[in-house]
Amino acid sequence: MEEITYRVVNLTRDRELASKVRLATSFSARLIGLLKHEELPPGEGLLIRPCKSVHTFGMRFPIDVLFLDERGVIVDAWCQMPPNRLTWPVREAKEVLELPAGTVLAARTIPGDRLALVENENIDKVVSIRKDKEEAAPKQHIG
16 A cells, blocks of 8 residues: 655745655654655655654754744744754744755745645645634744
8 A cells, every 4th residue: 555645835925845754653663764865855854743842863864944834834944954953842842844954944944834734645635734723923943
């Protein structure tokens, strides 16, 4: 059975961030994450759910990291996070999207933008659009 993948779209900027995103929802999938990968090719990503903090210990490449709240709004961002680093927990985060380094800046994606997860098998089925409501000014980290 083939694993279901998703597209991630920045609704605020009407841009696709990735076309092949896997979900990591089990304990083992969240624990392993991208550790077994030699690289994260353009267009791919990993959505870790639930998640408030990530590390890149043991990884061989930098990544972009987006922390999302329950509505899919970016509440924090780490651009080009190098290997062997750790983020502080982000209280507002419910899930984390890991993307190839450079994706976030190239797509001009910033905290406060709202993302949607769309199932690739059924592009009419949006999996992660949540209700809008007021949000605090988010943070962004580069490098």
